[in-house]
Amino acid sequence: MDLSQFKNSLAKAKPPAGLVPALAALWWAGKDKWEKAHTIVMEEGGKDCAWVHAYLHRVEGDLDNARYWYRRAHRPVSNKPFAAEWDAIAEILLEEQH
Secondary structure, X not given: OOHHHHXXXXXXXXXXXXXXXXXXXXXXXXXXXXXXXXXXXXXOOOHHHHHHHHHHHHHHXXXXXXXXXXXXXXXXXXXXXHXXXXXXXXHHHHHHHO
């Protein structure tokens, strides 16, 4: 699945089958379902979920918490527009999923 297909899947009620947790959380974030996305990343570990977790807290406006999760993800703190960061995370995670 590429970024375009992933974004188009947001029109559906549920995420595509077989997504890793970080991508599933990002999918829900793309549908403005912050709580659902946050629940997924809270229950999972790893750097990818930490990266999505950081993004979620940046969107929320909790920058201290976001910085913590960027450190856990071993990623620089983003200052990109939210949509651009969402796309960048999605592209990398989709590549890694293959």
